[in-house]
Structures are given as structure tokens and as C-alpha cells.
Amino acid sequence: MIRTVCSLAAGLSEERENVSETTSSQTLTDLSSQAESRETPQAHPGGTLHKTSHGAGMIEGIPGLQPIYEDYARCVHCGLCLNHCPTYRLWHLEADSPRGRIFQMIRVKDGEAPVNAAFVEHIDKCLDCRACETACPSGVEYGKLVEFARARIATEYKRPFLSRAARNFAYRWLLPKPERIAFFARLLRLYQKSGLQALARGTGVLKMMGLEEREALLPRIDDAFFFRRMGKTFPAIGETRARIALLGGCVAQVMFAELNEATIRVLTANGCEVTVPRQQVCCGALMAHAGDREAARAVARRNLRAFGGDEFEAVVTNAAGCGSTLKEYSHLFSPGEPEYEAATKFESRVRDVTEFLNTLGLVAPLKEFAKRVTYQDSCHLLHGQKVREAPRRLLKAVPGIEFVELPYSELCCGSAGVYNVTETEASMELLAEKMKYAAGTNAEVIVTTNPGCLLQMRAGADLHKTGQRVLHIMELLDRLTGASAQDT
Numbered sequence: 001m002i003r004t005v006c007s008l009a010a011g012l013s014e015e016r017e018n019v020s021e022t023t024s025s026q027t028l029t030d031l032s033s034q035a036e037s038r039e040t041p042q043a044h045p046g047g048t049l050h051k052t053s054h055g056a057g058m059i060e061g062i063p064g065l066q067p068i069y070e071d072y073a074r075c076v077h078c079g080l081c082l083n084h085c086p087t088y089r090l091w092h093l094e095a096d097s098p099r100g101r102i103f104q105m106i107r108v109k110d111g112e113a114p115v116n117a118a119f120v121e122h123i124d125k126c127l128d129c130r131a132c133e134t135a136c137p138s139g140v141e142y143g144k145l146v147e148f149a150r151a152r153i154a155t156e157y158k159r160p161f162l163s164r165a166a167r168n169f170a171y172r173w174l175l176p177k178p179e180r181i182a183f184f185a186r187l188l189r190l191y192q193k194s195g196l197q198a199l200a201r202g203t204g205v206l207k208m209m210g211l212e213e214r215e216a217l218l219p220r221i222d223d224a225f226f227f228r229r230m231g232k233t234f235p236a237i238g239e240t241r242a243r244i245a246l247l248g249g250c251v252a253q254v255m256f257a258e259l260n261e262a263t264i265r266v267l268t269a270n271g272c273e274v275t276v277p278r279q280q281v282c283c284g285a286l287m288a289h290a291g292d293r294e295a296a297r298a299v300a301r302r303n304l305r306a307f308g309g310d311e312f313e314a315v316v317t318n319a320a321g322c323g324s325t326l327k328e329y330s331h332l333f334s335p336g337e338p339e340y341e342a343a344t345k346f347e348s349r350v351r352d353v354t355e356f357l358n359t360l361g362l363v364a365p366l367k368e369f370a371k372r373v374t375y376q377d378s379c380h381l382l383h384g385q386k387v388r389e390a391p392r393r394l395l396k397a398v399p400g401i402e403f404v405e406l407p408y409s410e411l412c413c414g415s416a417g418v419y420n421v422t423e424t425e426a427s428m429e430l431l432a433e434k435m436k437y438a439a440g441t442n443a444e445v446i447v448t449t450n451p452g453c454l455l456q457m458r459a460g461a462d463l464h465k466t467g468q469r470v471l472h473i474m475e476l477l478d479r480l481t482g483a484s485a486q487d488t
């Protein structure tokens with residue numbers, strides 16, 4: 001089982017044949033010299049980018065939003081994003097910077113370069129963290145560009161067999177089907193609880209198979225899955241201040257069931273009636289980020305039906321990565337498609353749980369928490385959804401808390417969806433840097449707002465022995481809220 005899971009992960013990370021150091025350095029040289037020779041900020045690399053619009057100049061076979069001329073044209077090559085880009089900070093390669101990647105996208109768009117292994121490598125190595133979007137003074141919507149580049153790769157580039165098989169398995173066969181997720185989770189739980197995991201780790205067999213780091217990232221499977229809450233409504237405690245629908249997630253149903261339960265307790269304690277719509281499925285974030293737009297559209301359609309009624313004031317999620325995609329559901333459909341209008345309406349109701357609670361206001365009393373606490377921004381909350389203050393305000397509302405900012409908290413921790421599995425080495429380097437700053441805060445607790453970041457930061461605290469506890473903000477608030485308060 002573990003071999004299957006890890007092999008699939010290895011397949012997702014795929015073999016990149018034909019991409020050598022020479023390719024990278026040649027690209028860097030080309031990019032640097034061309035960037036330097038450009039003086040007028042509005043000039044385009046290559047200078048032959050043709051204006052396109054919805055309908056005209058569209059790439060066949062890719063439904064939904066396609067960037068137009070102006071989207072690329074916003075990049076004036078100023079380089080102000082470079083120091084905010086985790087991959088550029090790691091490798092100092094122009095080809096692995098936002099500006100360099102946009103340049104490559106333009107060349108592909110213009111037909112001046114093919115969708116080849118080198119292009120795929122630099123686009124795959126992007127975390128899609130969107131820190132460059134926040135940094136960019138010119139308003140480049142980089143997320144839109146990289147997701148379209150990945151959609152092009154998915155349709156025009158033939159990845160190696162194992163990679164294709166792993167992607168199809170994960171994005172088309174497993175994630176859209178809750179019963180399959182539950183089946184695999186039970187197998188994994190058996191591995192974790194039967195002693196097999198301890199045996200595999202203790203004997204060094206994982207190391208021999210080259211699976212040690214990936215296996216270490218496997219999260220613990222919950223005893224009770226969140227699927228049992230589907231279709232249920234949890235009444236508000238006291239006066240009903242809001243009626244909301246909660247996204248349960250896909251793997252979160254089996255790996256973060258307790259976090260979902262904690263989220264419900266915090267919301268109900270603060271006057272929310274919480275419904276978990278039965279027909280909901282995976283949000284499609286992993287598929288959309290990987291460029292499998294058809295798979296993302298298929299689950300989006302189901303969620304539009306599941307969350308479609310007007311009876312909920314908001315669709316709330318405790319996973320920033322999911323929220324970011326839900327808020328951009330209309331990107332998956334083209335204007336004129338029947339789902340486009342529904343998606344536009346739907347995304348206006350989506351709220352991250354911190355955003356929602358900060359606006360609603362906490363009314364449930366909080367226990368004192370006399371500890372030093374720091375906060376790691378989730379990229380898809382900060383850069384994807386532009387939510388910075390809400391989680392900080394909620395934390396600062398806790399009596400007794402000593403809040404300290406984490407230097408460079410806006411830089412990705414290396415989790416980035418499945419990046420820590422597909423690009424493990426780079427992910428671990430980013431994590432090491434992150435933990436250095438986290439340890440420097442002397443905080444006893446690190447708080448974050450996304451399950452993926454939570455796993456990554458917990459692995460970081462263990463690996464780097466910082467001795468810090470890592471909690472999702474809902475776990476912390478739950479432990480400090482009313483009757484459900486537990487020891488912290």
C-alpha cells in the first residue's frame with residue numbers, strides 16, 4: 001500500500017528526461033540578455049504577442065478562462081517580484097522567476113517556442129504560491145497565467161507514462177469519489193496502526209527504496225472520517241446570527257476530520273447554523289493547479305449543485321487552498337456556458353473561515369492563552385485571496401496571547417498542494433528556511449490557516465526539532481472556546 005501511494009507520488013513528480021543543467025543555464029542567459037536589452041517597459045519579449053480575446057485566438061481544447069494580451073502585457077519586467085519568489089530565491093535562475101516564466105509563456109503563446117520538457121520543468125517548479133502577484137506593482141495576475149500554462153501542458157505535452165497514470169489516478173479516479181478516498185484511507189490507516197509503518201521506518205526499507213522523505217510526509221489518518229457528517233446541520237448555540245454551508249474537502253475528510261469538527265464547534269459557538277451539504281465533493285484545486293481543467297470542471301459542476309441554493313449566507317472553508325479555487329470557479333468556465341453565471345454567483349459567497357468570523361465577530365468567550373504565538377500566512381489565503389488581517393485579528397482577540405510576527409511569513413513553507421511530494425528537495429529547502437525564522441521568534445505555538453501548511457509546518461517542527469506546536473487557527477480557537485475547551 002505504502003509503496004503504491006509513494007510510487008504514485010513519485011509518478012506525479014515524474015521523470016524529466018532531456019532537461020539538463022545546460023538547458024537551464026542557456027535559458028537564463030537568453031532571458032537575462034533579452035531582459036537587459038529591453039528598455040521600454042511596455043515592450044514585449046519577442047515583440048510579436050498578438051492580441052486575443054474570448055473567442056478569438058483561443059487555444060482549442062482548453063475550456064474556461066484563457067489569458068489575453070493584456071494579462072501578459074502587464075508584466076513590465078521590472079523584477080520587483082524576484083525577491084518575493086521562493087524558487088528564484090533558491091536557485092537565482094531567471095527561468096525560475098515570475099518574470100522568466102512569464103517570458104517563456106509568451107514565447108509559447110507566440111509560437112516561438114514549443115511546449116517542451118524545458119518549459120514543463122520551469123512551470124512545474126513554480127509553487128503557484130502567487131507571492132509574485134502580491135509583490136507586482138503592475139497588477140500581473142500570475143495565478144491565471146501559470147494555471148493556463150499548465151492547462152496547455154496538459155493538452156499539448158505527453159508526460160512520461162508513470163506521470164500520466166499517477167495524474168489520472170489522483171485527479172480523475174480518486175479525488176472526485178469520496179468512497180474511493182475512504183477505501184484508500186482505510187488501507188493507509190491499517191498501515192499506520194498495524195505496526196507496518198513502524199517496521200518499515202525501523203528497518204530502513206523505505207530509505208533503500210528512496211521513499212523515506214515522501215513517506216514521512218504522509219499524514220495520520222483520522223479514526224472517524226468526516227463523511228459521517230455529510231448532509232447534517234448543526235444548530236447555532238444561542239441566537240442564530242448566520243446560516244452557512246461548510247466545505248468538508250476531499251482528503252480532509254479522512255485526514256482532517258477533527259479539524260472540520262473543531263471548525264463546526266467554533267462556528268456554532270459563535271452563533272452560526274452550519275450545514276454540511278451532502279452532495280459536495282473535492283473542490284478541484286489540485287486538478288486546476290495541475291492543469292487538468294476538465295477534471296476540475298467536473299467537480300465544480302457537482303459543487304455548484306450541492307451549494308447552489310440561496311439559503312446559505314456564505315460557503316465557508318477552513319482550507320485556504322480550496323477557498324482560493326472556489327473563489328475562482330468562474331475561471332473554469334467560459335462566458336456563455338451555463339455554469340459560468342452560477343459560478344460567478346457562487347464564488348461571491350465563498351469565505352475563508354477566518355475572514356467570515358472576523359467580519360461576524362467572535363461572541364463566544366475565549367479562555368486565556370498566555371503563550372507566545374506566531375502566524376505563518378497561507379499563500380492561498382494571503383496571495384490568492386488577499387486576506388491578511390483577519391487571522392491576525394482573531395489571534396489578537398485571544399486574552400493573554402503574546403503575538404509575534406514571523407519574519408517572511410508571506411513566503412511559501414514549501415507545501416503548495418502536492419509540491420512537497422512532487423518537488424520534495426526544493427520543498428524541504430524552503431521548509432528549512434521557514435523553520436529557521438520560526439525558531440527565531442521563540443514562539444511556543446505556530447498558527448496557520450491551511451491543512452497543507454499545517455502538515456508541512458508540523459513536519460518542519462519535528463525535522464528541525466524546534467519544539468514548537470503547530471495548530472490550525474480553528475484548532476486553537478476550539479480549544480479556547482466555551483464548553484469544548486480542552487487543554488492546550
Ligand code: SF4
Binds near residue numbers: 078139140
Ligand atoms: S513585478 Fe510584475 S511587472 Fe515586475 S517583473 Fe514581476 S511580474 Fe513583471
Ligand code: SF4
Binds near residue numbers: 097126133
Ligand atoms: S507563483 Fe510563487 S513560485 Fe511561482 S513564480 Fe510566483 S512567486 Fe515564484
